[in-house]
Amino acid sequence: MTRASAGYLLPGLKAGLFALALGGLAAGTIAGAAQADIPAAFRQAVAEVASTDDAVARFYRENGYQAIWTGPDEVSRQRRSALLAALNETRAHGLPDRSAEVSRLVQLMRQARTTRDFGMAEAALSKALVDYATDLQTGLLVPSRIDDGLVRKKHTVDGATFLAGIRDTQPYAFMRSLVPASPQYRGLMREKLRLEQVLAAGGWGPAVQAKKLEPGDQGPAVIALRNRLMAMGYLQRSAARSYDAALEQAVQRFQADHGLETDGVAGAGTLAEVNKPVSSRLKSVIVAMERERWLTPDRGERHILVNQTDFTAKIVDNGDVTFETRSVIGKNTHDRRSPEFSDEMEHMVINPSWYVPRSIITKEYLPKLRNNPNAVGHIQITDRRGRVVNRGSADFSQYTARNFPYSMRQPPSRSNALGLVKFMFPNKYNIYLHDTPQKSLFAREVRAFSHGCIRLAQPFEFAYALLARQTEDPKAFFHRILNSGRETKVDLEQKVPVHIIYRTAVVSSKGRAEFRRDVYGRDAKIWAALERAGVVLPSVQG
Incomplete structure (x- = not known):
């Protein structure tokens, strides 16, 4: 034993310094020491173990390498106890069993003899807390690695704040606070x-x-x-x-x-x-818990929730559903499935034009135009200057998906593919909510027919609900613009978060579980x- 470590360890440690990992340590361990008094071996061991986790390393640098786990005091014992208890309960959250890790940590603590051993145990406990808290608050998986429709980006957390939290808060209360607080998760x-x-x-x-x-x-x-x-x-x-x-x-x-x-x-x-x-x-519930962890805890006091498997769109105010309508989602083919993500609705467009996406032009319309230049006659073909192309003088047979030089647009009308209103939350996936002239689809049990956007059964009423917070008579306001026939952008004075989710298991406001395909x-x-x-x-x- 080195001279430096002798000041931090007492004789009689063969019985196990951690006393089944939950007992107190003898006086003379690291906690409470001034930074200058902390042995280099302890600092080096902590830095070595923490080198693979930036948040843990940063916490100890900022904390002056003060120990939060390996002290003889009651609070340090409670921290160890609270962490190990939580790690033993991970299966309750649909997370992997971590009992083997608990055994490893207990063994590490029991075998601690030198100052370096204490440093290794200290950092290992910190890493275990950060890993556990991160999985519990943001999810175990990375969505984009599972399916290309899972474009949701998980909210981020700072592992150093977890360590500061266990240091500064009653340990058991802090561990309970890590559990997602949403009523749905509970x-x-x-x-x-x-x-x-x-x-x-x-x-x-x-x-x-x-x-x-x-x-x-x-x-x-x-x-x-x-x-x-x-x-x-x-x-x-x-x-x-x-x-x-x-x-x-x-x-x-x-x-x-x-x-x-x-x-x-x-x-x-x-x-x-x-x-x-x-x-x-049970699998559906466990998957839903993982999906719930992916969502940011702050959904928005008012937000729009589209559950694809339920074929609904809802407006939620302070946790209560204040408006709900049926929806149609993307067809179940590789290039049409609606993605899952969150964004903010900024405006609506009344009497919208439909600017046909390039993918639809080249995959669906160009083959028809090659056979018949007058095909899809309800769609205008325009050049780069926005001028309407004379179909009679155009030779569409010479174009391919790569070199087709035109755009296509359907002017505002009741037969427009977007109907009479669309709701925009600008995103790179070109997804939005909109009306549709194909009203019969809302009577179907499974409503997956669109190119990816979300169609609403009651778009006018949806617009009234959104406009109610910024105009005294939202219905009159909406129809005055609608009756003009002009394409008109209406900004929302307060942006509304939009969450497009996919849940096959949900718990209703009455506490009863519901399931979807x-x-x-x-x-x-x-x-x-x-x-x-x-x-x-x-x-x-x-």
Whole structure:
């Protein structure tokens, strides 16, 4: 033992300085020492371990290499205890099990003998806190590495603030504060626990073996449907053997909670959802928790929420949904799926022109123009100066997707592809919300038909709700511009955050979990990535 370290270690350490990692250390450890008194071996060990984490390294430089974990005082003991307890509970958040890391940290602390050992343990505990807090607050995965439609950028956190927080705050309270505070996250945690209990108890019973069941039917399949809906909580206990009114109402409640047409008939789509196993629903909840961690905690006092799997667009004020309408999202093909991201709505355009995206011009319209120059006659073809091109004198057969020199525009009209109003949050993906002349699509159960933008079933009412905060009579204001027929930009005096999300599991304001289909297959990809990162279901844990 060096002379420097002798001043920081006492005899009798063979019993274990950390006393099962939760006990106090003997007097003479690093905490509380002046910077000049901190041994070089301790500083060097901390710097060495922290060299792979800029935030940890910066914290110790700014902190003068004062220890926050390895002291003999009660607060240091509480910090260690609070951290190890949290690391042992990561599975509650749908994160990988970190019990092996806890064992490693305990072993590291138990075996600490020299000043350098203490420095190594100090930095290791700090890195463990930063890793845990970062995963919990911003998510385990990087969205863009999973699917090219996941263009959402995670909000950033500063690991040094976590270390300052555990240093300056009551340790257990601080660790609790790291859990995402959104009602949705807390609700998903509760649903995860509930589903794990259902899974441990054996699930919801046998699947329903039928293609279609409807009121008046009888037989084993009806009984299986009855029993499964009872197990799920949609039907009170009953011995009825027929598809009676009570079962029909239970089916309707199930359909409402799963985004299905509430006709009370258990058709192929409804039965497919009824037969989903508990494990499938549990995966959806765990994926939704990861997705919730990707979102910034500050969603905006007023914000717009578009859930693609639910085919809805909502205006949320102070946590309450104040407006909701059906929506149509991008078709499920590689170049049309709507991306997921957040931005700010800045303005709306009433009586908009539709400036046809280059991809649509070259993939859809150019082949038609080659065959018939008068094709898509409702669209103007313009040159670089904005002049309308004479179709009769143009030879479209000479152009390819690379050298087509024209633009295409559809003037304002009721038949315009954007309808009569569009809502803009300028972004590089060219995505916005808009009206549409194709109103019949909103009656469909699955509404994935667009080129990527979000179509609204009630765009006028959506506009009224946005304008209500800046004009006394938003409806009159809107229609005065609309009736002019002129393309008009209307700025929003206060920008509104827009969050385009994709959730197959949500918890309603009443606290009940609802589920939707994985329209684009993105959640399946996220679950696969979580599994690769070490997340497992209780049924396959050792």
